[in-house]
Amino acid sequence: MARIVVVTSGKGGVGKTTTSAAIATGLALRGHRTAVIDFDVGLRNLDLIMGCERRVVYDFVNVINGDANLKQALIRDKRVDNLHILPASQTRDKDALTEDGVERVLGEMAEEFDYIVCDSPAGIERGALMAAYHADEAIVVTNPEVSSVRDSDRILGILASKTRQVEQGGDPIPGRLLLTRYSPERVERGEMLSIEDVGEILAIDLLGVIPESQAVLNASNAGQPVVMDMESDAGQAYDDAVARFLGESRPLRFVDAPKRGLFGRLFGG
Amino acid sequence: MSASPSSVQAVELKGRMLLVSVLRVYDTEPQNLSMMLAARRDEAPELMRDMPIVLDLEPVAEAGEAALREVVERVRAEGFRLIGLQDGEAARALESADATGLPPRLSMGGRGGSGELPLGEGRAPRETADQGASGEASAATQSASGPVAVHSATRVVDQPVRSGQQIYARGGDLLVTAPVSAGAELLADGNITVLGPLRGRALAGVRGLVTARIFCRRLEAELLSIGGHYRIAEDITEAERGDNRLVTLAGESINITES
Numbered sequence A: 001m002a003r004i005v006v007v008t009s010g011k012g013g014v015g016k017t018t019t020s021a022a023i024a025t026g027l028a029l030r031g032h033r034t035a036v037i038d039f040d041v042g043l044r045n046l047d048l049i050m051g052c053e054r055r056v057v058y059d060f061v062n063v064i065n066g067d068a069n070l071k072q073a074l075i076r077d078k079r080v081d082n083l084h085i086l087p088a089s090q091t092r093d094k095d096a097l098t099e100d101g102v103e104r105v106l107g108e109m110a111e112e113f114d115y116i117v118c119d120s121p122a123g124i125e126r127g128a129l130m131a132a133y134h135a136d137e138a139i140v141v142t143n144p145e146v147s148s149v150r151d152s153d154r155i156l157g158i159l160a161s162k163t164r165q166v167e168q169g170g171d172p173i174p175g176r177l178l179l180t181r182y183s184p185e186r187v188e189r190g191e192m193l194s195i196e197d198v199g200e201i202l203a204i205d206l207l208g209v210i211p212e213s214q215a216v217l218n219a220s221n222a223g224q225p226v227v228m229d230m231e232s233d234a235g236q237a238y239d240d241a242v243a244r245f246l247g248e249s250r251p252l253r254f255v256d257a258p259k260r261g262l263f264g265r266l267f268g269g
Numbered sequence B: 001m002s003a004s005p006s007s008v009q010a011v012e013l014k015g016r017m018l019l020v021s022v023l024r025v026y027d028t029e030p031q032n033l034s035m036m037l038a039a040r041r042d043e044a045p046e047l048m049r050d051m052p053i054v055l056d057l058e059p060v061a062e063a064g065e066a067a068l069r070e071v072v073e074r075v076r077a078e079g080f081r082l083i084g085l086q087d088g089e090a091a092r093a094l095e096s097a098d099a100t101g102l103p104p105r106l107s108m109g110g111r112g113g114s115g116e117l118p119l120g121e122g123r124a125p126r127e128t129a130d131q132g133a134s135g136e137a138s139a140a141t142q143s144a145s146g147p148v149a150v151h152s153a154t155r156v157v158d159q160p161v162r163s164g165q166q167i168y169a170r171g172g173d174l175l176v177t178a179p180v181s182a183g184a185e186l187l188a189d190g191n192i193t194v195l196g197p198l199r200g201r202a203l204a205g206v207r208g209l210v211t212a213r214i215f216c217r218r219l220e221a222e223l224l225s226i227g228g229h230y231r232i233a234e235d236i237t238e239a240e241r242g243d244n245r246l247v248t249l250a251g252e253s254i255n256i257t258e259s
């Protein structure tokens, strides 16, 4: 039975899709049979980040509606074994995600995969609720600024009551924080919240901190999840996050501003 | 579905906080309406019992004046305490046709309860004022003759209360052993204790218990209210914020002390 992981945030544009792609790829690289599903119906872009946009024939909504079966819709990643992508439909809206349909598709996928990563749309509406409903755990993606933290807090509140596990009388699903686009320099200058600030407000376990990095943009232009770029800071930070996700303990990296030398301090402006 | 799920709102009326429930009607067909009202009562009976209701007829503004008036009558007949009509097209049409027996128009804020404070508007709602007064009167009796059984039980919450969440301890005290986020709202007929930082809104004694208190490990609240009197974040000084704060009502003013 697969473990279902929702990547969610409330606020838009904070790095959910980047994270979904990186975590799914990282899990597959470690040999776990992994699928990543784009729940952002109408605004699909997971396939772009995964570099498979030109191989999309059928999508999630097609499978829900019975126009295609899972085998036809799942795209096998060309670079990484064990990795599959279920793209979203660009032409439909989120109402196309019916409760029964999502449940049936996830149920079918659960037989074949170890992990199913659900890339949630922004917001707290239907699409986001659908992505979270069947999850066994959540990765909450947050940027170090007040509005993103507030939205993550809101999503955590929703996760506490609106999952199948809770509705069936179980405990709320565990949620862990992934702080992304972290810029130690800007934190030092007081322009961004620090890890401690965010941790204090959200009061949940920290899965990782991903630095603000040009490598993320390069990766998405290349259609290659940033975790595959192990030369880069963001790639390594995502790799750490995947390791922690699987229970390893790794120290945080890329969270301190580089110490400027005397020269830098004198002439650094 | 013919009505939205329960939404409780703390609103400001004549400078005081009052807890009301907004009933949004989507269907005027009598049978559907009755079913909806019954469902509404079952869905959250503890919230509905004698909480004042503001009726929002705007979604069915097209239904015509006779049908709308019938909805008003039916809501009253079902025993809901109607104190106002959501201001808008429907309410104005009804009022201009015949204002007798209609509750006043009130302008409520958006859904969900938390966020900015919606303001009362239009005619002053007399029933509300009366209710506030009687609330004070009964509270006065209480302090004279010792605590009456206003609170019966303590509701305990061990999970963080997050932005957008609302917790109401009806008929009792509320104890939260975790943080309360900005954008969250705590309500209690009795006292409120937060054994963590309080960054959201806390309204104690919402049905008029002026002797109610609020205690929190750390006070960073957005709003504090006791027995209908309140203070917003802007009026809470830096010195009043901090650890181990006790909030009480003295006369009409909210006092914050370290304890």
Ligand SMILES: Nc1ncnc2c1ncn2[C@@H]1O[C@H](COP(=O)(O)OP(=O)(O)OP(=O)(O)O)[C@@H](O)[C@H]1O
Pocket: A009, A011, A012, A013, A014, A015, A016, A017, A018, A019, A040, A120, A121, A122, A180, A181, A182, A210, A211, A212, A213, A214, A216, A217, A220, A234
């Ligand atoms: N660590 C990072 N460093 C720099 N840029 C980043 C980082 N993470 C994400 N971005 C950029 O932020 C933008 C939004 O990222 P992404 O699409 O992953 O967010 P999202 O949360 O999925 O957005 P949406 O809510 O629209 O689905 C992209 O342009 C991405 O390249």
Ligand SMILES: [Mg+2]
Pocket: A016, A017, A018, A040, A045, A119, A120, A121
């Ligand atoms: Mg996205």
